[in-house]
Amino acid sequence: MSLSEASVSPAAHPRVVIIGAGFGGLEAAKALRHVPVDVTVIDRHNYHCFQPLLYQVATATLSPSDIAWPIRGILRNQRNVTVLMAEVTGVNTEKRLVHAGPVAVPYDYLVLATGATHSYFGHDEWADAAPGLKQIEDATRIRRRILLAFEKAELTQDPTEHERLLTFVIVGGGPTGVEMAGAIAEVACQTLPSEFRNVDLRQSRILLLEAGPRLLAAFPEDLSAYAQRELERLGVEVRTGTAVTRCDSHGVETSSGRIEAGTIIWAAGVVASPAARWLDAERDKAGRIKVASDLTIPGRPEIFAIGDTAAPVTADGRPVPGIAPAAKQMGGYVASVITARVSGHTVPGPFRYRHQGDLATIGRKVAVVKLKHVQLRGFVGWVFWGVAHIYFLIGIRNRFVVAFNWLWNYFTFQRGARLITETGPAAQEQAAPQSQDAPERVG
Amino acid sequence: MSLSEASVSPAAHPRVVIIGAGFGGLEAAKALRHVPVDVTVIDRHNYHCFQPLLYQVATATLSPSDIAWPIRGILRNQRNVTVLMAEVTGVNTEKRLVHAGPVAVPYDYLVLATGATHSYFGHDEWADAAPGLKQIEDATRIRRRILLAFEKAELTQDPTEHERLLTFVIVGGGPTGVEMAGAIAEVACQTLPSEFRNVDLRQSRILLLEAGPRLLAAFPEDLSAYAQRELERLGVEVRTGTAVTRCDSHGVETSSGRIEAGTIIWAAGVVASPAARWLDAERDKAGRIKVASDLTIPGRPEIFAIGDTAAPVTADGRPVPGIAPAAKQMGGYVASVITARVSGHTVPGPFRYRHQGDLATIGRKVAVVKLKHVQLRGFVGWVFWGVAHIYFLIGIRNRFVVAFNWLWNYFTFQRGARLITETGPAAQEQAAPQSQDAPERVG
Numbered sequence: 043m044s045l046s047e048a049s050v051s052p053a054a055h056p057r058v059v060i061i062g063a064g065f066g067g068l069e070a071a072k073a074l075r076h077v078p079v080d081v082t083v084i085d086r087h088n089y090h091c092f093q094p095l096l097y098q099v100a101t102a103t104l105s106p107s108d109i110a111w112p113i114r115g116i117l118r119n120q121r122n123v124t125v126l127m128a129e130v131t132g133v134n135t136e137k138r139l140v141h142a143g144p145v146a147v148p149y150d151y152l153v154l155a156t157g158a159t160h161s162y163f164g165h166d167e168w169a170d171a172a173p174g175l176k177q178i179e180d181a182t183r184i185r186r187r188i189l190l191a192f193e194k195a196e197l198t199q200d201p202t203e204h205e206r207l208l209t210f211v212i213v214g215g216g217p218t219g220v221e222m223a224g225a226i227a228e229v230a231c232q233t234l235p236s237e238f239r240n241v242d243l244r245q246s247r248i249l250l251l252e253a254g255p256r257l258l259a260a261f262p263e264d265l266s267a268y269a270q271r272e273l274e275r276l277g278v279e280v281r282t283g284t285a286v287t288r289c290d291s292h293g294v295e296t297s298s299g300r301i302e303a304g305t306i307i308w309a310a311g312v313v314a315s316p317a318a319r320w321l322d323a324e325r326d327k328a329g330r331i332k333v334a335s336d337l338t339i340p341g342r343p344e345i346f347a348i349g350d351t352a353a354p355v356t357a358d359g360r361p362v363p364g365i366a367p368a369a370k371q372m373g374g375y376v377a378s379v380i381t382a383r384v385s386g387h388t389v390p391g392p393f394r395y396r397h398q399g400d401l402a403t404i405g406r407k408v409a410v411v412k413l414k415h416v417q418l419r420g421f422v423g424w425v426f427w428g429v430a431h432i433y434f435l436i437g438i439r440n441r442f443v444v445a446f447n448w449l450w451n452y453f454t455f456q457r458g459a460r461l462i463t464e465t466g467p468a469a470q471e472q473a474a475p476q477s478q479d480a481p482e483r484v485g
Numbered sequence: 486m487s488l489s490e491a492s493v494s495p496a497a498h499p500r501v502v503i504i505g506a507g508f509g510g511l512e513a514a515k516a517l518r519h520v521p522v523d524v525t526v527i528d529r530h531n532y533h534c535f536q537p538l539l540y541q542v543a544t545a546t547l548s549p550s551d552i553a554w555p556i557r558g559i560l561r562n563q564r565n566v567t568v569l570m571a572e573v574t575g576v577n578t579e580k581r582l583v584h585a586g587p588v589a590v591p592y593d594y595l596v597l598a599t600g601a602t603h604s605y606f607g608h609d610e611w612a613d614a615a616p617g618l619k620q621i622e623d624a625t626r627i628r629r630r631i632l633l634a635f636e637k638a639e640l641t642q643d644p645t646e647h648e649r650l651l652t653f654v655i656v657g658g659g660p661t662g663v664e665m666a667g668a669i670a671e672v673a674c675q676t677l678p679s680e681f682r683n684v685d686l687r688q689s690r691i692l693l694l695e696a697g698p699r700l701l702a703a704f705p706e707d708l709s710a711y712a713q714r715e716l717e718r719l720g721v722e723v724r725t726g727t728a729v730t731r732c733d734s735h736g737v738e739t740s741s742g743r744i745e746a747g748t749i750i751w752a753a754g755v756v757a758s759p760a761a762r763w764l765d766a767e768r769d770k771a772g773r774i775k776v777a778s779d780l781t782i783p784g785r786p787e788i789f790a791i792g793d794t795a796a797p798v799t800a801d802g803r804p805v806p807g808i809a810p811a812a813k814q815m816g817g818y819v820a821s822v823i824t825a826r827v828s829g830h831t832v833p834g835p836f837r838y839r840h841q842g843d844l845a846t847i848g849r850k851v852a853v854v855k856l857k858h859v860q861l862r863g864f865v866g867w868v869f870w871g872v873a874h875i876y877f878l879i880g881i882r883n884r885f886v887v888a889f890n891w892l893w894n895y896f897t898f899q900r901g902a903r904l905i906t907e908t909g910p911a912a913q914e915q916a917a918p919q920s921q922d923a924p925e926r927v928g
Contacts, residue, residue: 088636088905105548107902114680115903124682127636127905143640178906193531193570197586237557239567443886459550460558462531462570463621 055080055122056384059140059149061130061317063090063113065366066349067155069373071123077381079151081123084142088112088127091178092435094366095444097218099181100307101225102189102460106178108443109435130156133320135342151344151380154317154331155373158350158364161313161328168289172306175218182463184307188226189462191304192234195241207304208246211294213286214310215252216259217402220269222307223250224405227276232406248278249303251296253285253310258410260363260400265410268419272404286310312364317351326353335392337376346379348372354393362395366434371395403427498523498565499827502583502592504573504760506533506556508809509792510598512816514566520824522594524566527585531555531570534621535878537809538887540661542624543750544668545632545903549621551886552878573599576763578785594787594823597760597774598816601793601807604756604771611732615749618661625906627750631669632905634747635677638684650747651689654737656729657753658695659702660845663712665750666693667848670719691721692746694739696728696753701853703806703843708853711862715847729753755807760794769796778835780819789822791815797836805838809877814838846870 056079060067063085071083089110098104117123128143139146160174173183188210195207208230212223230246250257250273256266257273257280270280281298288295293302314329323331323339330353331339337354339345349369354362362368375393382389399413401423409423418426428448435441447459499522503510506528514526532553541547560566571586582589603617616626631653638650651673655666673689693700693716699709700716700723713723724741731738736745757772766782767775773796774782780797782788792812797805805811818836825832842856844866852866861869871891878884890902 088632088903105550106906107548107904110904112680112903114677118680125680126640128640144642145640178904182906189531197569197571197588199587234557237555237561237568442889446885446889460531460555461550461553461621463549463625 056150056380057082057148058151058153058380059084059147060153060155061085061140062155062157062315062349062351063087063125064093064155064157064349064369066351066369066373067153068113068116069370070153070155070348070377071117071373072120073374073377074122074380075120077122077377077384079122079380079384081120082126082147082149083113083117083123084126084128084130084140084147085113086127086129087178088114089178090116093176094431095435096175096178096181097221097225099178099459100175100184100188100222101229102185103225104444104447105459106182108447110178130320135321135345138344149344151383152346153373153376154321154345154347154351155349155369156315156317156351158312158314158328160308161311162308163311165289168308171291172213172289172294172308174308175222176312184305185459186462187305188229189460192230192238192241192243193462194304195243196238197240202302204241205247206292206302208241208243209293209301209303210246210248210305210307211301211303212248212250212307212309213289213294214308215250215254215257215280215282216309217400219250219252219307219309220257220273220402220404222309223248223278223280224273224276224403224408227273227278228405231277244277246277249301250278250280251284251286251294252280252282253297254282256282258400258402261402261410261412262417265412265417265419269402269404269410272408276405312350314351317347321345323347328353336379336389337372337393346376348376354395356393356395363397367398368395401427401430499593499823500525500591501594501596501823502527502590503596503598504528504583505598505600505758505792505794506530506568507536507598507600507792507812509794509812509816510596511556511559512813513596513598513791513820514560514816515563516817516820517565517823518563520565520820520827522565522823522827524563525569525590525592526556526560526566527569527571527573527583527590528556529570529572530621531557532621533559536619537874538878539618539621539624540664540668542621542902543618543627543631543665544672545628546668547887547890548902549625551890553621573763578764578788581787592787594826595789596816596819597764597788597790597794598792598812599758599760599794601755601757601771603751604754605751606754608732611751614734615656615732615737615751617751618665619755627748628902629905630748631672632903635673635681635684635686636905637747638686639681640683645745647684648690649735649745651684651686652736652744652746653689653691653748653750654744654746655691655693655750655752656732656737657751658693658697658700658723658725659752660843662693662695662750662752663700663716663845663847665752666691666721666723667716667719667846667851670716670721671848674720687720689720692744693721693723694727694729694737695723695725696740697725699725701843701845704845704853704855705860708855708860708862712845712847712853715851719848755793757794760790764788766790771796779822779832780815780836789819791819797838799836799838806840810841811838844870844873 058079058081060083092109095109114125130142132141138149162168191207198204210226212219227248230243235243258266285297286294318325318331325331331347333347333352333354337346350364378390401411403409407424409427411418411423411426432441501522501524503526532555535552538552557568573585575584581592605611634650641647653669655662670691673686678686701709728740729737761768761774774790776790776795776797780789793807821833844854846852850867852870854861854866854869875884
């Protein structure tokens with residue numbers, strides 16, 4: 043199907059347009075493999091990013107290409123899929139057209155899977171001082187900041203500036219915050235000290251700030267306490283009950299005083315991408331579309347929202363967490379609904395989320411794992427964590443490379459991806475996370 | 486040795502400052518391992534880049550971290566070396582100080598090893614339209630342009646623009662130009678076509694322009710002719726005797742007419758970095774310092790220039806080529822001169838360059854090799870080329886990863902590093918090669 047044909051003539055098969063090739067969108071596309079539909083996947087990047095391992099790019103263990111895989115490559119053999127790299131600028135729900143770059147793509151079914159970005163709770167001006175971790179560019183930007191802080195400390199003779207450069211603040215004690223804090227502590231205290239002559243990196247301070255009463259709120263209390271002890275053993279200062287009231291280029295202000303810091307990392311909150319605005323659909327306070335029990339948008343049975351774009355109502359009234367397995371389950375469910383409707387079969391019942399568990403890793407060989415009937419911690423937890431992540435990585439090649447890098451890192455304490463690229467000050471700014479509102483269009 | 490100590494008190498050992506951690510600078514630093522000197526290596530990047538494989542990053546086979554290695558990591562165990570990541574802004578030859586970022590580093594011996602950048606023969610305004618390939622940032626920028634050209638072609642319905650987007654011009658028929666042309670032809674005609682639905686990438690035109698009468702002028706004529714035949718077999722149009730008279734954002738003008746092109750790559754000439762200007766030393770028309778037979782600067786026996794920064798006079802009057810082995814030989818030679826002077830031994834005779842051979846690869850399994858007594862071509866040449874490059878890669882980890890990626894690429898035709906990152910228009914500009922004159926300082 044060429045684009046121009048699609049625009050003028052009726053399609054042979056119902057047309058499914060999926061916006062976003064994250065976990066949810068990709069799962070939906072794959073699940074439509076043997077269904078008589080024409081699928082178009084539109085993403086503003088040319089790759090699918092395995093977000094759960096982004097923190098390892100940010101801390102120089104993995105390279106971007108280890109955790110990202112071209113969407114075209116993933117879907118190459120699925121002949122009913124066309125991939126377009128383009129920025130979606132709007133949806134015409136009357137004419138059923140998605141406007142993306144220079145083209146208008148018609149749909150019979152539309153799946154919104156555009157994901158989430160960081161939320162600064164109304165303080166977007168903190169974004170530059172405290173970058174979050176949602177995209178490849180975020181990760182390379184944070185990596186550059188962390189590594190440059192060490193380099194600048196090696197050159198600086200002013201003791202106050204020295205101390206500031208070696209202070210790292212991570213805001214938010216969820217899995218991302220815990221994983222970043224542990225990894226930075228290892229880099230500063232174990233990987234790098236022997237390479238610097240003028241500065242002792244073991245003097246670095248890594249602070250993990252959490253507004254709530256404990257880390258890893260989704261886990262049982264004893265695992266939270268264990269995670270805190272393990273972080274402290276690595277040298278991280280954990281401060282629970284500490285809310286951040288302001289971030290600037292020199293540090294953070296908190297409910298218990300100011301901390302001067304050279305590097306601030308935001309791991310505190312997310313907000314849905316602005317897909318809801320395209321449709322003028324009702325959304326919750328995190329910007330997610332309030333979908334019906336079949337994940338359609340009320341009044342628009344041909345439009346679905348999944349993953350972090352959607353706030354589905356579940357049977358027991360509990361929210362569905364914003365994690366990869368949830369997005370994948372929604373993607374698979376939506377594909378089954380579309381399949382049923384296209385083929386005239388009975389449409390499946392309401393979407394039911396099956397929670398498989400929670401995982402978080404702390405440094406190089408400890409993790410906490412909470413499954414339905416099992417809790418794991420320590421090295422056993424870490425092995426489970428590693429196997430699970432390797433297993434879910436897309437592309438057999440990436441599995442090999444990631445496994446190799448982890449083993450290398452484990453046995454040698456080395457990190458293989460420690461490049462500071464694009465060091466220009468303006469380049470640092472350019473690498474800032476672009477909102478879904480205003481990135482470049484390809485076309 | 487802390488920086489402040491160095492600035493105020495006499496050093497226990499003679500101080501050697503090496504500017505630039507390319508092949509020459511790094512070899513000099515390593516060769517001083519067991520010599521009673523204090524070595525400071527200053528580079529504006531935190532990594533050593535293996536330039537001969539940059540084209541594989543630019544064509545998405547390897548990742549940046551596969552061919553670049555932190556300088557600190559390489560020199561970690563050499564206790565007499567301090568590494569500083571800083572931009573050198575000048576040299577005070579009277580006080581014997583190197584000004585780098587916020588510090589002034591004193592020296593007793595100074596080694597200039599700052600390398601080369603692209604030369605547009607007086608037309609620096611072509612740089613944006615026709616990026617060259619000298620640094621990691623250049624490679625990721627070219628990779629982005631090549632991959633975006635295919636993505637845009639998939640979205641474009643205008644046949645003229647379509648044709649322009651799928652036209653790739655490589656200017657310069659030396660090893661880099663030959664390697665780039667072969668790799669782009671493979672990506673366009675073998676790796677990617679099955680992933681696009683609206684466009685047939687096999688219609689891509691890859692033109693290799695060379696002003697001289699044949700490709701690979703450093704090789705024997707029969708190997709040049711063989712390389713041209715092999716490139717043509719891959720689908721490359723080779724045009725010798727074709728000089729480029731202008732580059733702009735839509736194509737190139739040549740001595741035989743204009744070519745509309747979406748991507749232009751400059752592989753035609755290099756010019757030395759401006760180290761000569763710091764010293765007001767005499768230089769040749771490529772900006773290289775005219776050094777004495779011991780690689781010192783005339784009148785400055787304590788200052789050496791090596792690698793692409795230097796134009797040494799050889800016994801037979803032939804120029805030393807600007808390749809990695811030449812830079813390494815000069816680095817080792819300078820270290821031996823410094824060692825002799827420091828320890829009061831007899832200073833070695835003049836620098837003698839030993840040419841070991843020339844290599845160039847054409848696509849995925851063909852190369853041409855010219856050694857002193859041996860010529861290789863075809864698959865045998867390619868195996869030799871691969872083994873030689875793997876062998877010289879710094880860091881055992883990189884050897885493994887590169888070998889793995891090559892084998893993967895060889896057996897699957899896949900390319901593992903096909904990420905289009907930093908797609909913003911301003912980001913593209915920021916990634917432009919920064920001249921040694923005006924990049925950011927770290928301190």
